Amino acid sequence: MPKLTLGKPPRRRPGRIVMILALLMVAFVLWGALRRGPAPSMVIESERPAVGAATKIVARFSEPSRGLGTVRLEVVQGEKSVVLGEQRFPRAGSFNPTRGRFTPQAELSATVGRASEEWLREGELVVRATADRIAGPLRSKAQVVVERRMQVRLRPPRLELESRQHYVREGGAGVVVFRVGEGVDRSGVRAGTVESLSYPRPGGSTGERFALFAIPWELSDPAQVRLFAEDDAGNRVELPFVDVFKKVPPRADTLELTETFLEKVVPAIASATPGFDARGRLLDQYLRINGELRRSVLAQIAALARDSEPHVLWKGAFLQMPNTQRRSGFAENRTYFYQGRAVDHQTHLGLDLASTERAPVPAANSGKVVFAGWLSIYGNAVLLDHGYGLLSLYGHMAALDVKPGEMVGKGQRLGTSGSTGLAGGDHVHLEIFVQGKSVDPLEWLDEHWIRDNIATKVNLPG
Ligand SMILES: [Zn+2]
Secondary structure (H helix, E strand, C coil): HHHHCCCCCCCHHHHHHHHHHHHHHHHHHHHHHHHHCCCCEEEEECCCCCCCHHHHHHHHECCCCCCCCCCEEEEEEEEEEEEEEEEECCCCCCCCCCCCCCEEEEEEEECCCCCCCCCCCEEEEEEEEEECCCCCCCCCCCCCCEEEEEECCCCCCCCCEEECCCCCECCCEEEEEEEECCCCEEEEECCEEEEEEEEEECCCCCEEEEEEECCCCCCCCCHHHHEEEEECCCCCEEECCCCCCEEECCCEEEEEECHHHHHHHHHHHHHCCCCCCCCCCCCHHHHHHHHHHHHHHHHHHHHHHHHHHHHHCCCCCCCCCCCCCCCCCCCEEEEEEECCCEEEEEEEECCCECCCCEEEEECCCEEEEEEEEECCCCCCEEEECCCEEEEEEEEEEHHHCCCCCCEECCCCCEEEEEEECCCCCCCCEEEEEEECECCCCCHHHHHHHHHHHHHHHCCCCC
């Protein structure tokens, strides 16, 4: 363009035409830029995909060059619309940009739902965010509008029990098969505060699901065990489904903490735990290991359980390590004594199996190795994923023969027994987890229990 206006054309007439055309083009570009003005950008975010009793919605507005003017958030359903929020901001002027005084970003948030908008009906709802443009003699005032269509769901979701005869016990496990309606995005079993989430039933029809669930050992009220379903609008329904709930009498045990035992276990665990507070007496350090470390490793296992494969990787009863005696059992309440004084209480959540020293440890069932290495209070340990949230743990081992990611068959050697971690003598601590919660391993060692309570209910190979 500058070439055309500055250069000296050989003939006058065509030059004039070119110049006029160029000026027209400049004017057109300027007019376009001024008319359009900077367009604010907007995004609508919602806490849930659908609207129910109360769903939080946020609209974010942004216009960094000249600032925002008026912004608005509203909901529209049919003929009715309600403004949820509106704000007006001063802007930078066209020829005197007062940077710092205008508002480049803003946010309007509101809770939408039947709780506040009684007029809402089931069906579609439009959430609309509006921001105006800078208007002027040449500029379009057309507002910028962003809409988000959402479903309004006001009824509790459909939930139908399909399986029968649910016999459960404190600290036990089970399976329940059920069907859910449209829009359900979370379902399973709630036992107290512990949730066992469901999976689609293998080979099942639309909406058919099953949950492999845990009954926490500390839960004694059967009314707290419920099937639940929650839809994408937050509507929730719960159903009782347990036919028989067996209480398990508490079992107590005592453990003497000797100086020899503390000297064996405390420094080994402390040095293998990054960030461990190794101050104070051996007993104080032991209490931190038995308390804080025990809780944190259980949380670590629960996190691994969330990535469990949605497939059955196991078949039939779990194997008890051959030629072993069962020592401590599941959910034993241990009182720890030091110099004749009770210093700690913890619950033992596995089955202790003792054989000869350095005995081969077989996989109790087929599965995938998800952890093999040092695991805090469990010492050298292997964790197997059997699918659908079912995991088995082998603790206190001397040597490990497997690596994470490996698939192992039932009976395959995982390593050798030992007394690493919080262990006095050579033994294997077998612990079974269902959805990250420890359950009684004895049920899983019993082929009749598996067949009647798990395999036949969900048509798993058993
Ligand atoms: Zn144990």
